[in-house]
Amino acid sequence: MVRENWQVEHLLRRAAFGPSRTDLARFAESPTSAVVEYLIEYQRQPDDVDTYIGRPEYVSVTTRGGAFAPNTNIEDARQRWLFRMVHSERPLQEKMALFWHNHFATAYSKVAGFAGGLQGTKMMSAQIDLFRRYALGNFRSLLIDVASDAAMIVWLDGRTNFRARPQENFAREIMELFTWGVGNYTEQDVYAAARVFTGWNLQRIPPNGSNNDPETDYQFLYNPGQHDTSAKTFTFPIYADGGRTIPARSAAEGIQDGIDFIAALARHPETARRLARKLWAFFVSEVHPADPAFVEAVTDEYLRNNTEMKPVLRYILRSPWFNDPDVWFTRYAWPVEFVVRAIREVGWTGFSVDAARTPLTNMGQTLLEPPDVAGWELGAGWFSTGAMLARMNFAATLAANQRFNLARALGSARTSPDQMLDYFLFERLSPAPFELGPYRELLAYVNTATPWTGSDAQVNAKAAGVTRLIVGSSEYQFV
Amino acid sequence: MAQITRREFLRDGVAAFTVSFAAPAFLSDLAVAQGARARNLVVVYLGGGNDALNTVIPYLDPFYFSRRPAIAVPAGQVLQIGSDAGRKALGLHPRLTGLQTIFNEGRLAIVQRTGYPNPSRSHFQGLDIWGTANPNSTAGLGWLGRYLDALPSPVDPLSGWNATRETPRALVARTVAVPAIPDARAYSLASPNSGVEAQNERLTATRIASHVPVDRPHLSFVNGTVGGAFATLDRVGSVNSYVPTATYPNNGFAQALRTVAASIVRGIGTRVFWTQTGGFDTHSGQGNTGGGPYATLMGTFGDGLLAFYTDLRNQGLLNDTLILQFSEFGRRISENGSQGTDHGAAGVMMAIGGAVRGGIYGNAASLDPNPANTTLENNGADVRYETDFRAVYSRVLDGWLGADSTAILGGNFRTGAPAII
Incomplete structure (x- = not known):
């Protein structure tokens, strides 16, 4: 089936992980608005994707002795997430979880350094589940839950933020990176914010539990004895009436300081604008700078809806900016997006997502291990020469692995080089359009087997080779 | 925000080098002509904001101990390196034995209190400022990028590593x-096929990527990356058989330095190398009495550099090499409640190499929080800078790389530049 519904494909590349052949058939006649609703109202689809793990008709996972343990083994946690991205019936939920993972970038290594690999995996899995739960939820509530998330409290040292010696790490980053960005606050605001979060600590349950025991748990604990109860004054309004001071409170009520502070950040228009710019880059384009009219419209939508993200996403996906054909293929694919889309398009029978783990690291994206709290360097930043080699080499690995499936699927298209190339370019894979020159180079590659006999040896070699060339091309690195 | 601007820059700056990648064989010859056995610069970035006061320790300053009760290194443990011009006694962290060796050979220059006015305490903004060499702009070209741009055109894709x-x-x-090559062994090309079939595939991929698409600069940019990969593959591959003359520790930093040494020895044409080691954002549990996590960081830093220095010295290449170390900021003078330190201001830079005039440059701060103490800022919380980092850059550009620092830095920072080379 030749692909025709370009607008829907664009939507599925951006708000999902690319169209599968099932999707193409299912949405061939659908208007984009219906697909938007399908993606956004994802709770209508079952959340049972984890139960498919291990079934032969899905991509495989690889275990290292013992059962698959995504909640306690970090490599299994990474495989589980890749599996979900390939197969989830709620792709936008996974996509937003990935967006939030980059936004609130927390790295496993530091969490595991504190509590060991098993607890580190548990905490990171719980954080990603939090992002799934709030995928299109309320941003203010998400911020509050992130501020009290166990992995985050380890990551930004909240567990050592004490009354006598406030610790500024989380206080700084919640303003610089999680909400409104540098330029909106002073160093004095950072110091005051650190005091706001004194006492937002962590407890182990049971207190003497072993870190190697899966039953042991790390949970948020508000410790009133460590909270600085004095008033905190900022250079910007905290309250709707313009008040800049969080009043002195009793230690027992001190947790309200943080909630007041987060609420102020969440509803500030600069936070909305920063989110709007990030959403522009994620959903609309990295090639075109964010249109100020888009930023203001999204800001308005966000503030009118009391910091709820679902109306914001619906607005974006239905907006003229998103649906402008000029923005097709103008976002650089993140490594996990590239890998997942390649698996969905090239095929997965007999392939394990485990084979993508090391390549993903070489492409610059190890899930659950962002380089720092600012997240990954997106856009053109993904494309160093070494990372591009890793992408080309993953294309080669996958094409070699799927060689016979690809050759078999060609059917009658194996009768001529032109038909074979057209099958891969226009039916099977979804690169950005090739111009005539590069198209001729691909055709010349298939034609180097002369005379064309359509023998199994020829078809097996060329099907894998041309798949590698397309998936490893620059044209395929955009969504 | 800085990141969006970086993307915008890359988008706008892509067309130029797409064209230059069209002739890889020629460029390889060019590299040999331009770069082999030329002077090179190896940058060492300590990621996260290095605690300069526990690297170069003012061990006779009473406030050093009173303000750092848990994390101060005891005077008896520091490695003696003498005093600065102001007679302030200084010692290296006890795990920097490698640097002490280099210092004693007169090949380590320590520049104290480096920074800039109104310093950023953000990691990302701070690093970008050290990158652009412009405290007012965190976007656009880097100072080393501008140096590479000033080389005779076309610039070899391996001029930076x-x-x-x-x-x-x-x-x-x-x-x-500039190619990213954390591990030369992973810098290779795979194919689903072999023999002639694989060769045809590589040829086709090279040709596709050398095509300049119409009106799609972002696609040109990725094509440029593909072209850069193909143009550098074989030369980078040549460093894999390198046998060093010194034993490198088994960590990422030291192994990266080993690869850098290999490419210097092989003379593949690189002028500027960038290495880094992270973990310096020591907000908590820095360690005490000279032990703990910070000591491990110092060990990684010092032991790796000593292996690299020794390897190059053994092969007579020390005079071709300059190592320049920096971090995005120093840390708060007083420790926080979790035996760590928060983000501060001025830091320490170091230079190592055969042409380096070893010694201690600049004057240590007094750590007395008295408001009259002008060596501190932020109400006595942080060390105030004395030497602008751009002055150090200017010395490296003018005195080592043979460039014009005023053009590259957009101003004259030669006045007051420490004479480290």
Whole structure:
């Protein structure tokens, strides 16, 4: 089936992980608005994707002795997430979880350094589940839950933020990176914010539990004895009436300081604008700078809806900016997006997502291990020469692995080089359009087997080779 | 925000080098002509904001101990290196034995209190400022990128070598995409086929990527990356058989330095190398009495550099090499409640090499929080800078790389530059 519904494909590349052949058939006649609703109202689809793990008709996972343990083994946690991205019936939920993972970038290594690999995996899995739960939820509530998330409290040292010696790490980053960005606050605001979060600590349950025991748990604990109860004054309004001071409170009520502070950040228009710019880059384009009219419209939508993200996403996906054909293929694919889309398009029978783990690291994206709290360097930043080699080499690995499936699927298209190339370019894979020159180079590659006999040896070699060339091309690195 | 601007820059700056990648064989010859056995610069970035006061320790300053009760290194443990011009006694962290060796050979210059006015205490903004060499702009080209752009055109794609995964701001250039090669062994090309079939495939991929698409500069940019990969593959591969003359520790930093040494020895044409080691954002549990996590960081830093220094010295290449170390900021003088330190201001830079005039440059701060103490800022919380980092850059550009620092830095920072070379 030749692909025709370009607008829907664009939507599925951006708000999902690319169209599968099932999707193409299912949405061939659908208007984009219906697909938007399908993606956004994802709770209508079952959340049972984890139960498919291990079934032969899905991509495989690889275990290292013992059962698959995504909640306690970090490599299994990474495989589980890749599996979900390939197969989830709620792709936008996974996509937003990935967006939030980059936004609130927390790295496993530091969490595991504190509590060991098993607890580190548990905490990171719980954080990603939090992002799934709030995928299109309320941003203010998400911020509050992130501020009290166990992995985050380890990551930004909240567990050592004490009354006598406030610790500024989380206080700084919640303003610089999680909400409104540098330029909106002073160093004095950072110091005051650190005091706001004194006492937002962590407890182990049971207190003497072993870190190697899966039953042991790390949970948020508000410790009133460590909270600085004095008033905190900022250079910007905290309250709707313009008040800049969080009043002195009793230690027992001190947790309200943080909630007041987060609420102020969440509803500030600069936070909305920063989110709007990030959403522009994620959903609309990295090639075109964010249109100020888009930023203001999204800001308005966000503030009118009391910091709820679902109306914001619906607005974006239905907006003229998103649906402008000029923005097709103008976002650089993140490594996990590239890998997942390649698996969905090239095929997965007999392939394990485990084979993508090391390549993903070489492409610059190890899930659950962002380089720092600012997240990954997106856009053109993904494309160093070494990372591009890793992408080309993953294309080669996958094409070699799927060689016979690809050759078999060609059917009658194996009768001529032109038909074979057209099958891969226009039916099977979804690169950005090739111009005539590069198209001729691909055709010349298939034609180097002369005379064309359509023998199994020829078809097996060329099907894998041309798949590698397309998936490893620059044209395929955009969504 | 800085990141969006970086993308915008890359988008706008891509067309130039797409064209230059069209002739890889020619460029390889050019590299040999331009770069082999030329002077090279190896940047060492300590990621996260290095605690300069526990690297170069003012061990006779009473406030050093009173303000750092848990994390101060005891005077008896520091490695003696003498005093600065102001007679302030200084010692290296006890795990920096490698640096002490280099210091004693007169090949380590320590520049105290480096920084700039109104310093940023943000990691990302701070690193970008050190990258652009412009405290008022965190976007655009890097200072080393501008140096590469000033080389005779076309610039060889291997003129810069980034041994980390992400391209640092400092290496963002207009005419060349500096390759990221954290591990030369992973820098190779795979194919689903073999023999002639694989050769045809590589040829086809090279040709497709050398095509300049119409009106799609972002596609040109990725094509440039593909072209850069093909143009550098074989030369980078040549460093894999390197046998060093010194034993490198088994960690990422030291192994990256080993690869850098290999490419210097092989003379493959690289002028500027970028290496880094992270973990310096020591907000908590820095360690005490000279032990703990910070000591491990110091060990990684010092032991790796000593292996590299020894390897190059053994092969007579020390005089071709300058190592320049920095971090995005120093840390708060007083420790926080979790035996760590928060983000501060001025830091320490170091230079190592055969041409380096070893010694201690600049004057240590007094750590007395008295408001009259002008060596501190932020109400006595942080060390105030004395030497602008751009003055150090200017010395490296003018005195080592043979460039014009005023053009590259956009101003004259030669006045007061420490005479480290």
